[in-house]
Amino acid sequence: MHDDNQIHVPPSFLSVYSDARQRLSEPADVVRARYELCEDLACHLVEQAQTLYHVQAPSEAEILLRIHAGLAGTESGVTAGEARWIVLRLAELLEWRCPELPLTLPGAVQDEAPQP
Numbered sequence: 001m002h003d004d005n006q007i008h009v010p011p012s013f014l015s016v017y018s019d020a021r022q023r024l025s026e027p028a029d030v031v032r033a034r035y036e037l038c039e040d041l042a043c044h045l046v047e048q049a050q051t052l053y054h055v056q057a058p059s060e061a062e063i064l065l066r067i068h069a070g071l072a073g074t075e076s077g078v079t080a081g082e083a084r085w086i087v088l089r090l091a092e093l094l095e096w097r098c099p100e101l102p103l104t105l106p107g108a109v110q111d112e113a114p115q116p
Contacts, residue, residue: 009035012088016081038082041071042089049094061099064091068101 013035017025024031045067052063064087070076071083078086084101091098 007032007036013038013085016079016085034082038078038086039089041078042086042093045086045090046093049090060094060096064096064098065101072102
C-alpha cells in the first residue's frame with residue numbers, strides 16, 4: 001500500500017486482507033477504508049469497555065470476549081478477521097492483556113469484505 005494517501009495501514013491490519021503470498025485480497029482503497037472504520041470503532045469502544053469494567057466489574061478478559069462476540073455476529077458489519085483485529089487493537093489501547101479469542105463463533109460473518 002505505497003501510494004500518496006496519508007493514512008498508514010499497519011501490517012497487523014493488512015494481514016486481515018492478505019493471502020498466503022502477502023497479496024491483498026481487496027483493492028488498496030477498500031482495505032484503507034475498512035482500516036479507518038475498524039480503527040475508529042476500536043477507539044470508540046475504549047470508553048465503553050472502561051465503563052463496563054468500572055460498573056459491572058467483570059474481568060478485563062471477559063469484557064474483551066463479550067465485545068468480540070458482539071463484533072463477530074452477523075449484524076455487526078465487520079468480518080471475523082476485522083472483529084479479531086478490533087478487539088486486539090482495543091486491548092492495546094486499554095493496555096489490557098487480550099485473552100485467547102475464538103477463531104470463529106456460531107453465526108459469525110466469515111472474512112468477506114462487507115458491501116459499502
